Amino acid sequence: MLLNDEQARLEGARDGDAVSLDRLFREARTYSAWLDRPVAEERLRWIYDLMKYGPTSANSSPARIVFLRTREAKERLLPALAPGNVEQTRGAPVTAIVAYDTRFYDQLPRLFPYVDARSWFADNPAFAETTAFRNSSLQGAYLILAARAVGLDAGPMSGFDNAQVDREFFPDGHFKSNFLVNLGYGDRTRLHERSPRLAFEEAVRVL
Amino acid sequence: MLLNDEQARLEGARDGDAVSLDRLFREARTYSAWLDRPVAEERLRWIYDLMKYGPTSANSSPARIVFLRTREAKERLLPALAPGNVEQTRGAPVTAIVAYDTRFYDQLPRLFPYVDARSWFADNPAFAETTAFRNSSLQGAYLILAARAVGLDAGPMSGFDNAQVDREFFPDGHFKSNFLVNLGYGDRTRLHERSPRLAFEEAVRVL
Numbered sequence: 001m002l003l004n005d006e007q008a009r010l011e012g013a014r015d016g017d018a019v020s021l022d023r024l025f026r027e028a029r030t031y032s033a034w035l036d037r038p039v040a041e042e043r044l045r046w047i048y049d050l051m052k053y054g055p056t057s058a059n060s061s062p063a064r065i066v067f068l069r070t071r072e073a074k075e076r077l078l079p080a081l082a083p084g085n086v087e088q089t090r091g092a093p094v095t096a097i098v099a100y101d102t103r104f105y106d107q108l109p110r111l112f113p114y115v116d117a118r119s120w121f122a123d124n125p126a127f128a129e130t131t132a133f134r135n136s137s138l139q140g141a142y143l144i145l146a147a148r149a150v151g152l153d154a155g156p157m158s159g160f161d162n163a164q165v166d167r168e169f170f171p172d173g174h175f176k177s178n179f180l181v182n183l184g185y186g187d188r189t190r191l192h193e194r195s196p197r198l199a200f201e202e203a204v205r206v207l
Numbered sequence: 208m209l210l211n212d213e214q215a216r217l218e219g220a221r222d223g224d225a226v227s228l229d230r231l232f233r234e235a236r237t238y239s240a241w242l243d244r245p246v247a248e249e250r251l252r253w254i255y256d257l258m259k260y261g262p263t264s265a266n267s268s269p270a271r272i273v274f275l276r277t278r279e280a281k282e283r284l285l286p287a288l289a290p291g292n293v294e295q296t297r298g299a300p301v302t303a304i305v306a307y308d309t310r311f312y313d314q315l316p317r318l319f320p321y322v323d324a325r326s327w328f329a330d331n332p333a334f335a336e337t338t339a340f341r342n343s344s345l346q347g348a349y350l351i352l353a354a355r356a357v358g359l360d361a362g363p364m365s366g367f368d369n370a371q372v373d374r375e376f377f378p379d380g381h382f383k384s385n386f387l388v389n390l391g392y393g394d395r396t397r398l399h400e401r402s403p404r405l406a407f408e409e410a411v412r413v414l
Binding site: 011017018019020021022023026028034044045048050051052053054055057059061064065066067069070073107110111112113131133134135137138139140141142144145146148149154156157158159165178179188192194195196197198200203204205206207 | 224225226227229230231232233235237248253254255258259260261262264266270271272273274275276277280290292302308314317320321324337338340341342344345346347348349351352353356358361363365366386399402403404405407410411412413
């Protein structure tokens with residue numbers, strides 16, 4: 001029974017057309033310990049093929065993702081991490097660098113051909129930076145939920161030296177890192193109790 | 208048949224425990240025209256009761272949401288909007304202001320009681336601001352997908368004067384607006400063709 005439950009969880013919505021709201025939100029957890037089970041590259045494509053549809057400002061889609069799968073690629077990342085994030089990242093089958101293209105606006109004539117949206121950003125670096133940071137963050141959230149939808153667990157992290165990651169992975173300065181997401185099959189036996197959330201009345205007003 | 212499909216779409220995953228990946232990602236669209244059908248306040252609670260579980264850095268949960276439901280509340284927002292966003296916002300049954308608490312770290316002793324996480328932010332305003340902006344953006348993405356999961360359609364917008372919204376809705380300076388999301392039942396007959404997305408090979412690298 002336990003094994004069947006576990007198997008069902010591991011498979012998730014792999015090929016399915018639906019995902020349970022428990023898997024997506026209510027019972028999903030941030031993992032820092034991982035089962036010794038690899039993630040097929042195909043599954044990374046499934047993630048992208050869902051997350052790409054999430055809305056962004058003027059369809060600007062500024063996020064660029066680097067999936068680190070090999071030991072060699074992972075080793076390049078580890079020195080930039082906060083000490084508490086090293087072991088969980090080493091143990092994760094895949095780590096995603098959620099980055100953004102600082103010149104995302106060069107794609108707008110194709111991605112948003114209805115108006116000259118490129119000009120909104122090309123001469124306004126501060127607005128371009130805010131837009132890229134906000135919208136690549138949205139896309140990082142889509143990535144987390146898409147990963148859960150295809151049966152993976154996620155462990156997002158912002159405890160690392162962004163400048164050091166950028167020098168290592170994006171030396172031409174064209175892309176900038178936003179945050180990281182470990183991906184794999186989480187070890188539920190190593191979870192702590194879920195932390196509390198703010199009540200509706202604390203976080204929400206209805207006018 | 209068409210009516211049945213439409214009804215099924217409108218109901219979405221209202222009471223369900225699962226949501227189709229088409230509704231969540233593949234066939235979901237950003238709406239700017241809305242059916243004349245109200246949104247029950249209960250549904251706004253369902254949204255929050257899903258989105259609150261989405262992961263944030265150190266469970267910091269910085270987002271604060273103001274749902275504008277009445278004509279009076281909506282009228283206070285309209286003068287701050289870019290001209291192209293006024294009519295779609297007036298027509299939406301609900302508009303969400305996704306904001307963040309600039310002093311989110313005061314909740315950390317309760318939300319993340321394991322370490323003194325408050326001190327990471329309280330004396331570092333730039334780090335606190337980046338964390339609040341990134342994580343309230345993630346939570347705004349969770350809101351969009353949670354709204355879709357409970358059967359609503361969304362129309363996110365960042366074309367507005369943030370400072371003007373903050374003066375009107377958050378005059379004590381404690382909260383800051385991030386972006387807006389119109390919510391309701393979208394009019395599919397007024398949709399344009401979906402804009403293209405970047406191919407996997409354009410947006411993703413696997414190392």
